[in-house]
Each structure stands twice: as C-alpha cells, then as structure tokens.
Amino acid sequence: MELTGTILQGESFEPVEGRVVVEDGEIAAIEETAVDSDDVILPAFVNAHTHIGDSIAKEAGGGLTLEELVAPPDGLKHRLLRQADREELVEGMVRSIDFMASTGTGAFVEFREGGLAGVEVIEDALAGSPLEAVVLGRETVEAMEAADGFGASGANDADFARERNATERAGKIFGIHAGEVDATDINPALDLDPDFLVHMVHAEELHLDRVADSGTPVVVCPRSNVVTDVGLPPLADLLERTTVALGTDNVMTNSPSMFREMEFAAKLFDVTAEEVLRMATINGASVGGLDCGVVETGREARLLVLDGDSDNLAGAQDLVRAVVRRAGASDVKRVVLSGKA
Structure with missing residues (x-):
C-alpha cells in the first residue's frame, strides 16, 4: 500500500511531500518526492x-455534579450501567x-x-x-x-x-x-x-x-x-x-x-x-505502551489521511495548525489501521 501527499513526519510533524509505503501492517518506507496529491498524511x-x-x-444527567454523574457506586452512570x-x-x-x-x-x-x-x-x-x-x-x-x-x-x-x-x-x-x-x-x-x-x-x-x-x-x-x-x-x-x-x-x-x-x-x-x-x-x-502515534519507518501503520483540498482545509498556510484547530470528520479521506483501510 502506498499513500501519497504531504506527510506530517516524526514527532515534530515536519511537512514532507512524498509517499508512505505500508507493508505487513508496518511503515516500511517514507520517500520524499514530488507527488500529485493534496492529501495530508499523519498518525491516527x-x-x-x-x-x-x-x-x-x-x-443523560444534564446539570448534575460530577459526583452525581459518575461517582461509584451510585452515580447516575453506574446506576444506568447496572440497569442495562x-x-x-x-x-x-x-x-x-x-x-x-x-x-x-x-x-x-x-x-x-x-x-x-x-x-x-x-x-x-x-x-x-x-x-x-x-x-x-x-x-x-x-x-x-x-x-x-x-x-x-x-x-x-x-x-x-x-x-x-x-x-x-x-x-x-x-x-x-x-x-x-x-x-x-x-x-x-x-x-x-x-x-x-x-x-x-x-x-x-x-x-x-x-x-x-x-x-x-x-x-x-x-x-x-x-x-x-x-x-x-x-x-x-x-x-x-x-x-x-x-x-x-x-x-x-x-x-x-x-x-x-x-x-x-x-x-x-x-x-x-x-x-x-x-x-x-x-x-x-x-x-x-503502543507502537503507533507517529509516522516513522518501522512503526505500526496506524495512519490518518485528510483531504487537504476539502472546502474546510484548502488554502491552509500551516498544516499542523489546520489539522489541530480546523479539521474534522468531514475532512477524513481514509483511515489506515495496521495496513487495513
């Protein structure tokens, strides 16, 4: 499997144009190269x-205090769980x-x-x-x-x-x-x-x-x-x-x-x-204790692909800022979970 676009790579999320190669549920390679894609690839x-x-x-429980909502054993949540x-x-x-x-x-x-x-x-x-x-x-x-x-x-x-x-x-x-x-x-x-x-x-x-x-x-x-x-x-x-x-x-x-x-x-x-x-x-x-959360070679392939040309994200000048402050469910193009899309 190959994903192409702008990759938010590593723990610093440095934007890199290229492709991510996924093999056997693992990120096998990250290749920096020109691609014809507006997708944004980041960790799931x-x-x-x-x-x-x-x-x-x-x-449920609008207006209740935290204790009334969820405190064990008799908060509203626990009562509802017992009844279900x-x-x-x-x-x-x-x-x-x-x-x-x-x-x-x-x-x-x-x-x-x-x-x-x-x-x-x-x-x-x-x-x-x-x-x-x-x-x-x-x-x-x-x-x-x-x-x-x-x-x-x-x-x-x-x-x-x-x-x-x-x-x-x-x-x-x-x-x-x-x-x-x-x-x-x-x-x-x-x-x-x-x-x-x-x-x-x-x-x-x-x-x-x-x-x-x-x-x-x-x-x-x-x-x-x-x-x-x-x-x-x-x-x-x-x-x-x-x-x-x-x-x-x-x-x-x-x-x-x-x-x-x-x-x-x-x-x-x-x-x-x-x-x-x-x-x-x-x-x-x-x-x-998981081996995901970052786009790096050798890591488990749990990846999120956003449509960088969506009406919501098109024109973003700072991709990381746009992902964090602006992106939403409608921008999701693909979710890859250990090699499965």
Whole structure:
C-alpha cells in the first residue's frame, strides 16, 4: 500500500511531500518526492482516556455534579450501567468504537467499569474491529488479570494498594484518576507510583514537582472538565514537566472525537499546535505502551489521511495548525489501521 501527499513526519510533524509505503501492517518506507496529491498524511489519533460503556446514556444527567454523574457506586452512570442488559451495552460500545475509527482514532485507552464482566463485554464489542484498545479493568484484581491493567477511580475512593501491587506483579499498566474534584487525592495517587494519572485539574506546585521528579505521565480531558464544572488542568505547567496526553473521557458527556478535543485544547490553552497534536498521537501511544502515534519507518501503520483540498482545509498556510484547530470528520479521506483501510 502506498499513500501519497504531504506527510506530517516524526514527532515534530515536519511537512514532507512524498509517499508512505505500508507493508505487513508496518511503515516500511517514507520517500520524499514530488507527488500529485493534496492529501495530508499523519498518525491516527490515540484517545488516551475513555469510558465507552456509558455510550448507552449520551447526554443523560444534564446539570448534575460530577459526583452525581459518575461517582461509584451510585452515580447516575453506574446506576444506568447496572440497569442495562449485555446486548445493549455491547451495541452502544460498538457504535462508539466505529465512530472513533471513522474519525481518525487508531487506538484508545479504556477504563472499563463492571469488573470482570465489564472486561468481557468490551472484548465482545471489539471483536472484528481494527482499533487497538488498551483495556484497564476496574473494581477487582480479576478484572485486571483479564485486561491490560487496572484503571482506578481515585485514591479517595479506596486504598488500591492491593490492586497496584497485583498489577505490578502482572507486568501490566496501572492508571488512576487524580485531582479532578480537588487536590486531596493527588499525593495518595502518586504514592501508588502509577504508570499515569488522569485529569490533574487541581494540581498545585508540590504535585507538579512530584510529577516532574517521578516522570509520571498525565492524561488531560479538558472538555469533560468543563462539562462537569471542575475547572481546567494547568496544561502549560504539566507540559513543562512531563508527558501529557489527551483523552475524551465519558461518552455520556462528550463525543469521543479527538478533532473536537484538539480544537478545544488548542484554542483554550496557551500551547502550540504541535504540542496538542503530540498529545493526541505519540504521547497517548506512550501512555498505552503502543507502537503507533507517529509516522516513522518501522512503526505500526496506524495512519490518518485528510483531504487537504476539502472546502474546510484548502488554502491552509500551516498544516499542523489546520489539522489541530480546523479539521474534522468531514475532512477524513481514509483511515489506515495496521495496513487495513
């Protein structure tokens, strides 16, 4: 397979005219040469934090607080998940997975509610999908053992030391929400030596220093934070100190569109388009332990092709800025996921 156009190459997304050669699901070559194509070739997105189980409850709970919406065990989300039957849950997740794939997401990191049964449900939803999913089980060690790791709700909800130790022994990923409602759970979360943190809205200087010292990556979800009215993460400060990735959080409250998340972040925070695109690609891949998120020889071929001559993108003077701040689902021409289009 050959893709031609302007390639946003490497971690700096340097625009290069040429072709990308894909063989056996891998980027075999990047050739700089004149081509007759207006396409823009970039890494497929990595959505670094999702909860797609609540696809059955889109826009439910308007006006509720974060705790009323999603706090375990009796937040609205958890009540609705318990009430839904398995077929309904699988169908809702399939539709969100298909939406992500069609809008340029090549992989995602999922915090999967429901213990072992919840992990089994998302496995059914992923059957036959080309999307790569890093599924982190919740609530039980058994869920972690059946999944790719453990996704903890927050250090104020439970101790999680047992789950953290079991996850480490299994050689799997441990992520935890921290600093979403307030700062009180950040230090206890960092004490668990997690592989990454989610949110960090209320991170203070002490926490930022600890993140820098430990090198702990952070996933931010700014649209979700606005919807739940908890504030916004100190994104520029986090970027100075650690790897920062981007996620869309609950499908209940936000579309799992990385285009929307990138535009929101780019226009709200004092950060560069290149930083935002890294958050949506290579940094998310790093959080999930994935070999994608960048157009480089030898990498897994999870690629997004945009129509650079669409009514929306034609005339763009800065392609990276246009991709981050302007592009959308209607500009998607092709999504290549490990050699499959």
